[in-house]
Amino acid sequence: MTRRMTSRMPRSVLVxxxxxxxxxxxxxxxxxxxxxxxxxPRLMPTFEFRRGDGSAYRTNAEAKRPxxxxxxxxxxxxxxxxxxxxxxxxxxxxxxxxARVRFVFxxxxxxxxxxxxxxxxxxxxxxxxxxxxxxSATTARIQEAFGVASVREPDTRASGYLxxxxxxxxxxxxxxxxxxLYAFGRGxxxxxxDVKQLL
Amino acid sequence: MISRLVxxxxxxxxxxxxxxxxxxATMMGCATTQDPTADGPLRVTDAWVRVTNVNxxxxxxxxxxxxxxxxxxxxxxxxxxxxxxxxxxxMRMDGAMAGMVHMTQLDSLSIAPGNRxxxxxxxxxxxxxxxxxxxxxxxxxPLALTLTDGRTTDVRAIVRAQQP
Numbered sequence: 001m002t003r004r005m006t007s008r009m010p011r012s013v014l015v016x017x018x019x020x021x022x023x024x025x026x027x028x029x030x031x032x033x034x035x036x037x038x039x040x041p042r043l044m045p046t047f048e049f050r051r052g053d054g055s056a057y058r059t060n061a062e063a064k065r066p067x068x069x070x071x072x073x074x075x076x077x078x079x080x081x082x083x084x085x086x087x088x089x090x091x092x093x094x095x096x097x098x099a100r101v102r103f104v105f106x107x108x109x110x111x112x113x114x115x116x117x118x119x120x121x122x123x124x125x126x127x128x129x130x131x132x133x134x135x136s137a138t139t140a141r142i143q144e145a146f147g148v149a150s151v152r153e154p155d156t157r158a159s160g161y162l163x164x165x166x167x168x169x170x171x172x173x174x175x176x177x178x179x180x181l182y183a184f185g186r187g188x189x190x191x192x193x194d195v196k197q198l199l
Numbered sequence: 200m201i202s203r204l205v206x207x208x209x210x211x212x213x214x215x216x217x218x219x220x221x222x223x224a225t226m227m228g229c230a231t232t233q234d235p236t237a238d239g240p241l242r243v244t245d246a247w248v249r250v251t252n253v254n255x256x257x258x259x260x261x262x263x264x265x266x267x268x269x270x271x272x273x274x275x276x277x278x279x280x281x282x283x284x285x286x287x288x289x290m291r292m293d294g295a296m297a298g299m300v301h302m303t304q305l306d307s308l309s310i311a312p313g314n315r316x317x318x319x320x321x322x323x324x325x326x327x328x329x330x331x332x333x334x335x336x337x338x339x340x341p342l343a344l345t346l347t348d349g350r351t352t353d354v355r356a357i358v359r360a361q362q363p
Binding site (some may be wrong): 077081085124165166184 | 249255257299320324
């Protein structure tokens with residue numbers, strides 16, 4: 001089996017990855033979370049997006065409503081739909097309580113993902129999921145805040161380019177603090193257990 | 200060297216104990232709704248793709264067993280349901296880039312005789328680019344796996360909302 005080799009990461013990606021390391025430096029497997037706890041919890045800034053229907057969406061804290069955040073792109077064939085399918089399972093398992101949880105997908109590929117495309121993508125998994133895509137400046141700021149790195153891979157295929165990106169799911173509590181994150185493959189049941197803690 | 204390491208991780212030897220083999224065959228029969236590949240060099244089971252909208256990308260997953268007497272190399276995947284079908288592997292990075300994932304296109308996939316390759320979410324998969332229509336749960340999506348010697352195995356992947 002042969003394969004193409006990974007392209008070298010640009011300097012900007014390494015800087016963001018370093019920011020992620022800062023977040024992770026305060027993390028540990030304590031506080032009863034099944035994910036990696038952020039200790040102390042990190043207050044996240046608020047970002048405003050324009051949704052596909054033209055309405056505004058702000059990521060500010062909402063009382064009694066924890067938020068799950070994932071950064072991906074709609075052309076992503078494997079990791080992103082797998083994560084969104086995990087969210088489907090979490091939502092179904094929560095039953096009526098799921099209405100209190102904000103499931104937010106943020107595109108790291110605003111060049112191809114318009115707000116309409118991002119929203120439609122999220123809602124194909126569940127009508128209550130929110131899909132956001134901002135301008136490049138907003139995208140860069142929210143990625144930096146969460147320590148999310150992304151890099152567009154060079155690709156000469158007619159089918160388009162791929163994007164390497166951070167794959168964690170972030171759990172933000174109802175005071176707007178990032179409390180835990182979940183590596184890809186951690187399992188939807190871990191996410192479910194921790195969301196329940198916050199409800 | 201790297202590619203050989205990947206192969207060794209992907210391809211798990213089959214158990215040879217007769218009764219375990221019989222049990223495994225029985226279980227595979229339960230989990231598979233059809234087996235159009237029974238007489239070819241490859242036996243493909245549990246092929247599935249996730250529910251996907253038109254023009255989007257998707258991935259096909261399956262277990263591929265080499266029933267031939269020698270190593271086989273899958274070099275091409277084709278389908279009428281998407282603009283392109285390529286073999287990819289999702290790689291998780293570590294060190295300073297921990298948490299990042301990126302995909303690497305595979306030129307071919309080799310399977311030793313008697314071994315099987317598992318294509319699963321977060322690992323090796325067949326990337327489908329530009330699906331020609333929406334695929335709903337219960338639909339099937341045709342694929343053809345072609346070996347370097349030209350032999351082709353037809354596969355019908357079942358569309359599912361969740362991994363079986």
